Amino acid sequence: MIEVPVLVVGGGPVGLALACELGLRGTGCILAEQRPGINEHPRANVVASRTMEHFHRWGIADRVARAGLPLDYPVDIVFTTRLARREIFRFSFPSYEDCRSPSAAKLSQLPDLLQSRYFKTSVAQSDLEPVLLDFARSFDAVDVRFGWRLDDFTQDDDGVTARLTQSVTEESLLVRCRYLVACDGGRSEVRARLGVSLDGEADLGQFVGVHFRSPDFMRRHALGRATLYWAMNRESPGVFIAINGRDTFTFQRSVAPGESVSSIRPLAAIQAAFDEPIECEILSVQPWKAHQLVAERLRIGRVFIAGDAAHLFVPTGGFGMNTGIGDAVDLGWKLAAVIDGWGGAALLDSYHAERHPVAVRNTTEAADNYRKIRPAFARAQDAEAPDPLGASARSEIARGIAEGAKHFAATGIHLGYRYESSPVCIPDGTPSPPDDPQVYVPTSRPGSRAPHVMLDDGRSILDLFGAGFTLIRTGEGDADRDEALFVNAGRELGIPVSFQALGDAQVARLYERRFVLVRPDGHVAWRGDQPPVDVAALLRRVAGHDEAGATPPNPETAL
Ligand SMILES: Cc1cc2nc3c(=O)[nH]c(=O)nc-3n(C[C@H](O)[C@H](O)[C@H](O)COP(=O)(O)OP(=O)(O)OC[C@H]3O[C@@H](n4cnc5c(N)ncnc54)[C@H](O)[C@@H]3O)c2cc1C
Known part of the structure; x- marks a missing residue:
């Protein structure tokens, strides 16, 4: 054993x-x-x-x-009827390289780049x-x-x-x-x-995922480099995903109600969605189902x-x-x-309390995206009809896709999740900011991801967070005294706490309170404008040593 x-x-x-x-x-x-x-x-x-x-x-x-994809590869998403036919709509997103050092123009086009050093990789x-x-x-x-x-x-x-x-x-x-x-x-x-x-809804859709190699693929369409190429047609609907940026891809072929997985021929499905007899080496095939x-x-x-x-x-x-x-x-x-x-012990209990609501939120949002994109596929047959019916169907599809932009740029989902009812985050009574899938509202409210901000030395504030808790202190005051208060209390309890005093005005504005205690995972555990009366009680609580409610809700005022 x-x-x-x-x-x-x-x-x-x-x-x-x-x-x-x-x-x-x-x-x-x-x-x-x-x-x-x-x-x-x-x-x-x-x-x-x-x-x-x-x-x-x-x-x-x-x-x-x-x-992954080459660092200068644009993360574009293109919608077509079939790849060699018409482009219906396109979202243009910057490459990894552009996200890492965004120009002023890129920042104004995509303000999400201010919220993290990363976007979609x-x-x-x-x-x-x-x-x-x-x-x-x-x-x-x-x-x-x-x-x-x-x-x-x-x-x-x-x-x-x-x-x-x-x-x-x-x-x-x-x-x-x-x-x-x-x-x-x-x-x-x-x-x-x-x-x-x-809990939830099973079997929302069925797909066949085909992994293939095709040196022809990038040569035989005029769409340029993109990460996703949607093929919206009745015969072989689905989405191509660029894997290496050169010659490997997957095709996620949607299986229609009444159609059987075994009836789908991978090569024929790819060629129909492409509308060209492109040469492909099929590498693997895996059917899968979509659930919420x-x-x-x-x-x-x-x-x-x-x-x-x-x-x-x-x-x-x-x-x-x-x-x-x-x-x-x-x-x-x-x-x-x-x-x-x-x-x-409360630390382990907090896993369900924190992550279960995030799972419900994110699965619900993903299913909503799915339901919103389905009508576009339902109009697919008309999109290939001669104009004016074809043109009108394509512009209707394009409008629907544009309205569903949250599906493709979900910064609110990725950065805005928060741990509302965690036994180890201490609420301060402030209201929760809006939870919009597309829009992330930076906040140091307990339970939230501590916001990113670039510091003068070229680092992100996130780089200052240690392996244990990190107390971020902004504004004036005796930094040595404040550091001793938190770090010594941590030392006595064996709880790792580090301290960062930052004079940066942008940090002070974004972090909203003079004292913000950040957890090892980068979420805020507590904040206040004054140190709590009993720092040790605060640290015990956020490290899971007290049952929820055993300490008063806001140590800033109550301890
Ligand atoms: C087409 C498609 C596109 C997707 N795109 C995205 C995307 O862009 N972004 C995203 O975030 N997610 C995406 N996903 C979802 C993503 O693939 C999964 O969420 C992810 O694989 C989950 O990882 P996992 O480690 O939990 O499970 P898995 O990847 O399923 O790994 C579980 C592992 O456990 C092993 N295992 C099972 N039972 C045992 C056992 N008894 N003993 C030992 N080992 C065992 C299995 O062999 C397997 O390797 C996509 C999914 C699909 C189908």
Whole structure:
């Protein structure tokens, strides 16, 4: 029997991200993945701004970006009837390079670039996972085991005993861990075994994903470089996704009601959507279904559920993996804190309280995007009719797509999620800013992502956040006294706290209060214009040592 603090089940992007977050914190884990290696069939391609901020914190953002589309590749999204026929509409978005050093013109076109150093980074999941895997393997604390599946587990008051089986040799291994995290995907057996049901709507749509190579593809249309090429026609509707920016793509062919998956011929489907007999080498084919489902509970005793095991999306918007990596970040520091001894029980309870509402919010938004784009496909046949019917259908489709712009630029979704009813974030009584999928409103309100702002030295304020809590203090006053107040209280409790006094007027304006306590995951735990009377009580609360409500809601005034 092997003993390890955490067993991560599943080596998709979420399990790998969790192993990275634990590895960074020196927390021992085994990651067991039943496949012999990475899943080479690409699925996700949008790595959202918030996810890139986490990768930046880990020091791998550039590696991730370089694994994806060429850095100068525009993240455009083009809508056509068929690729070799008509362009109906286009969203033009800047390349990774342009986002990293945006011109004044780009900033005025896309103010979202002021809210993060990242916008949309286009990296196929099959190219992202090897970067995460390499990074996870760089930590002594992380033991990645491909080819091992979880077959069985039981939990008791002190831990979880799990049986892993080597997929080829059938060798068996018992693992005793303090916590098990199920990152085992949409068909999660861990979730099923725990009897956790899924709430929401299943089977919103069915698709066949075809991964192919075609040197012809970029030569045989006149649309230029784009990340997504939508084909809105009745015969073979779907969307092409650029994978390497040269000759590999996926085609996500929508399966119509009454049509069977087995009747879809991958090459014929691609050629029909293209309207040219382009040459293709089919690399892999995977059917999949779109859902709007969330697990009713994300924690059962010592077992946590994360990623697709916890929430199933329609990919419209590109939220599934990004939300799952958000789960991994939220859970990673909390598990590490509890295992290291400075985190309390409420920290682990806060995982469900914080992430379940985000899962509901994001799956709902993705499904809304899906429902809004369906009518465009319903008009597809008319769009190919001779004018004037064709022209009128195409302009109606274009109008509908333009109105649904939130689907393609969801900065509010990626940066604006907030932990409203968390037992470890201390509300200050201020109202919640609007939660608009497209528009992110920067705020230091407790539970929110601490806002990004560029400092004079060229760094983002996010770069100042440490591995523990960070107290950001703006304005005048005795910085040494304030630092001693927070850092010494943390030291006495064993809770890591660092201190940053910033004189920058922009930070003071954006951070709204003189004292803002930022958690290890970059969310605000507490804020106030004065230090709390009892700093130790505040730190105990945000580190999960008090049950929710055991301390008064606003330590600034009450402690
Ligand atoms: C066409 C398409 C496009 C998408 N685009 C985007 C996008 O642009 N952006 C985005 O954010 N999301 C996107 N998604 C969603 C994204 O692919 C998923 O959300 C993501 O794969 C979830 O990661 P995961 O690690 O939770 O699960 P998975 O990737 O499903 O990984 C789970 C792993 O667990 C392993 N496993 C299962 N059972 C066991 C066991 N008993 N023992 C050991 N291992 C086990 C499996 O083998 C698997 O490798 C897209 C999805 C599709 C289908």
